[in-house]
Amino acid sequence: MKHLLITLLITLNLVSCSQKQPNYANIQETVESFAANKLLNGSIIVANKDSIIYKGSFGYSNFKTKIEINSSSNFPIASLTKQFTATAIMMLHEREQLSIDDEISAYIDVPPIMQGLRIKNLLNHTSGLPDYWSNSIENNNDSIWKYIFQVDSLLFAPNTDFSYSNSGYFLLGQIIEVVSKVAYGEYLQENIFKPLGMNSTYLYDGNNYSGAIGYKTDWKIDEYFATTADGGIISTIDDLLIWDTSLSLNKLISVENRNIMFKPTELENGENSKYGFGWEVGLSEMSLFDHLSGKYKNIVSHTGGLSSFGAYNQFDTKNDVYVILLSNQLRLELMDLINEINSDLY
DSSP, X not given: OHHHHHHHHHHHHHHHHXXXXXXXXXXXXXXXXXHHTTOOOEEEEEEESSOEEEEEEESEEETTTTEEOOTTOOEEOXXXXXXXXXXXXXXXXXXXXXXXXXXXXXXXXXOGGGTTOBHHHHHTTOSOOOOTGGGTOOSSHHHHHHHHTTOOSXXXXXXXXXXXXXXXXXXXXXXXXXXXXXXXXXXXXXXXXXXXXXXXXXXXXXXXXXXXXXXXXXXXXXXXXXXXXXXXXXXOXXXXXXXXXXXXXXXXXXXXXHHHHTSOOBOTTSOBOSBOSSSEESOSSOOHHHHHHTTTTTEEEEEEEOSSOEEEEEEETTTTEEEEEEESBOOTHHHHHHHHHHHHHO
């Protein structure tokens, strides 16, 4: 065991001293191979703060009318919405309009079982609040509120475990409305989208969607849209690049509060949940060697998925490198593509 540990330490030291150089040239070949095999119908961008490494769009946003996808095509971004919700909360926290340590009952009416939950418990999914989405509840305010008031017990005591909860992010949107005194979508528009120049990004309200149509893997239309703070934003890869760049430059919140968002949550037993505020910390698929070597230590990411829409956003906080993907076909192979791109980048 001692010799194994020494060997491992030597190996890790060699890795840190001779980091692999990015293979940018291979990214185009990798992406276009997936597209040629009908595994990518959408847009993808790989960039850093200073330049575009690769950008490509493939397939149709509407197969009937043959409208081609481009980098300004709109897609639902599903759970990438949580990044915006978390940032909006941190903006209110920074402006001292609320504190992430506040109990949520100070702002919204909730059942007695939820009285002790704090805002940060919703942000990092340590609330123990059951997920309305996993319980097949319709995505609208009335249905979700009804479900929340039917919850008679939490999954666990706050901050003792991690369980992904769209219910928590729905409630964060309600808190934003109470504190700001404007609708959640309006708050995002006036405080994030407009100031950053994200002119094609908005919260879907159930009307006037003119973006990509969603398709099942057999290419039949299958659309489902969200309208709430856990998954309701519509955007483009061009606008999401603006978003990632703004986080690099700390345009909306201080670097201190940004780093709080990107910090893994420490549970009461001392373990980390690998989730910050609206972002996964590290990559979901990582080998033991990658973990020990710290290969992806500085990366935060998130996936998003609706019935036929897939989204992904990855931010390397050390090197300011971004990987963004939007698709109107939800396929497992999309994560294979992301993994191959990361093997070229790192």
